[in-house]
Amino acid sequence: MKAFAQLLDRLSFEPSRNGKLRLMADFFRRTPDPERGYALAALTDTLKFQHAKPALVRALLEERVDPVLFNLSYHYVGDLSETAALLWPAAAHPGEPPLLSEVVMTLATTSRAAFPRQLTLWLDTLDEIGRWALLKLITGSLRIGVSARLAKTAVAILGGHEPNEIEDVWHGLVIPYGQLFAWMDGTGPRPASVDPAPYRPAMLAHPLEERDVASLDPKDFSAEWKWDGIRVQAVAGHDADGRRIAKLHSRAGEDISAAFPDLIESLRDPRFGDSALDGELLIMREGRVQSFGTLQQRLNRKTVSVKAMADYPAHLRAYDLLAESGEDLRSLPFTERRERLEALVDRLHDPRVDLSPIVAFDSWEQLAEFRADPVQAGAGPDADAIEGLMLKRRESAYVPGRPKGLWFKWKRNPFNVDAVLMYAQRGHGKRASFYSDYTFGVWRGTPEAQELVPVGKAYSGFTDEELTRLDRYVRNNTTSRFGPVREVEHTTEKGLVLEIAFEGLNRSTRHKSGLAMRFPRVNRIRWDKPTGEADRIEVLESLLNSPNER
Structure with a gap:
């Protein structure tokens, strides 16, 4: 668990895609089975836990820390796992930290009644980074800027294979992926799919x-x-x-x-x-x-x-x-x-x-x-x-x-683009308690060094039900705060795509992109679309040259 926690910590601070690949490939190379297999399962979001609810973490911490201190800290930090990891009191005689495989297998057999005690024992044995990683893992909220595809790409690097080769066999594999790593290490054959109805990696346009x-x-x-x-x-x-x-x-x-x-x-x-x-x-x-x-x-x-x-x-x-x-x-x-x-x-x-x-x-x-x-x-x-x-x-x-x-x-409609949610701010009036004002951006730069640049802000176009889901998404995926503004996770692997409808474009010196939309609104929430597939700045630039096209 200690090595996995250190990996998560370093990944959360590594901004570049290639840097994340190096960190993961090095981890998979030096970490033995089955630990690296369970780590891969965590990074690809294929581990599920039934008993790790945020309310339980709060209850355990409030038994050990002044509730007022906890609430003030949580309000300032904004992340439950980080707050709990920092405030959890150090044990007088901590035991040996658990292995990642031990955490996974124990959670699979521990009853709901016994789980609070087990989690307490683990938190007592871990340091701050270990507690943070454990809580992130068991609450299903890693959010470290690593997609399943990127993690599989890091595995492919080990054996000199293409990521698509991993995708072709992925859905027939079983955690902790011993066959996959044996193939990458050259000590075993290519895994044969056991899934009678397997998924095949999609071709995109x-x-x-x-x-x-x-x-x-x-x-x-x-x-x-x-x-x-x-x-x-x-x-x-x-x-x-x-x-x-x-x-x-x-x-x-x-x-x-x-x-x-x-x-x-x-x-x-x-x-x-x-x-x-x-x-x-x-x-x-x-x-x-x-x-x-x-x-x-x-x-x-x-x-x-x-x-x-x-x-x-x-x-x-x-x-x-x-x-x-x-x-x-x-x-x-x-x-x-x-x-x-x-x-x-x-x-x-x-x-x-x-x-x-x-x-x-x-x-x-x-x-x-x-x-x-x-x-x-x-x-x-x-x-x-x-x-x-x-x-x-x-x-x-x-x-x-x-x-x-x-x-x-x-x-068909060039004034309709897919953008990535970057920042959110609370609304006014009946929306004062919801994050309902959304700043979004499109991609600029080469595939190796691209960035999101803001092109507009929208606060309409969605239903009350969709607003509730968007508000929850913003709160659960906040990475930074700037006064009343929350920065929402937005990378090529993680984030939320919004289909934005707008009436036209202007040149703008206020936006980093140099462009501003007229009357933008959220036309559709693309929960299904990867952020890397959002539109690029060139799409908007082309619209300036064809203002009458619809």
Whole structure:
């Protein structure tokens, strides 16, 4: 636990991505099994604890510290784990600090009644950094600027592998990842996946820019609509006992099957086979795609009622086929994958699964007209659910990550960008107790040295329910305070993306970006989108040159 605590402490103060990679790679290299495996599980947020609630930590501390002192300290520090770690009185005769593996295994077997005593014993044996790390770990609030992807990249460095190779086997691994580290150390084979319905790392698109259009031949690309839903993978297979297993994964690989049992039932159909679809999760009513706000009624739920399924019927609009009958198709050209996808969807013949239609076009000028008015291209009543277009090179393989020149996204409304929440401040009147004023930014600089620069501030566009969630997010992810302003964690790996709608742009000397938005508002909260995928300053700069485009 001591070595892991020191790693967390150093990571929390390390600003650079490469610096964090070096720290983690060195830790994994010198730390024996199973300690490094449990550390990896913690860094990738795959460890879950049932009994570590903030109220318990507060109760234990208030038994040992003047409650007034605690409340004043907590109000000043703003972080419960840090406050408790600093105020916890040193034990007269501390014992030996626990190993990380001991903490994990003990928590798995300790009863709720016995847990307070066990936590007290551990806190008595640890120093301030160790107490802070332990409390962060068991309350599920590490927030040290390390994403699961970055931690896996550090592991890949050990064996000289690519991060995507780790992703390919990740969802079939078991904590504490002994097989994975044996593979990295060269003492074992590549782990074989035991997941009958595994997640496959997603292929992502680059925003289409004007200079791209000039250099691309439209004959090399296929176009389809960019739907206003969330991206998912629908996968089915058979386990070792021959039972049919179906899963729905989010873009990041999270299993969201429990929230969509109606769609899972369709995937269990034997006609679907042992296949994997990439597509868009939507809500369909009477043959029409509903708004993203409607889809939110089904998101982030552990269970779903029969009424909710009837009121908000889930639908999968498929646009790629990654595997069929157990065969990995990702190395095939898009056109071949698409042909096989069409045959599979036709064979499945399920009203909950259909194809994302191909948009036929002869020139970029014609496609631009379709983008501005999807009805021209036959979108019909679904036009309101279209964000823009997706362009896919016909010969492109399905490559994890964001390869250059293969897939592009061309959003329909250029005055609608994805930005990252940077700062928050309390509102006024009935919002005086909520953090409701949000400063947001976009990325600037090279991929190796990029930074967020503020471009605007918004305090409208969300519901009261969304405000409650945003307020909670701000309080739980504050990294610094400047008077009434809270700085919220915002890195390429951690943070919250807000889709911002605005009426126009001006040059501004007040903002570091040199730009300011007119009448910005929160159009959508992108809980599902990684911060590294937010828009760049170049997107806003291009809008200054086309002020009339909508």
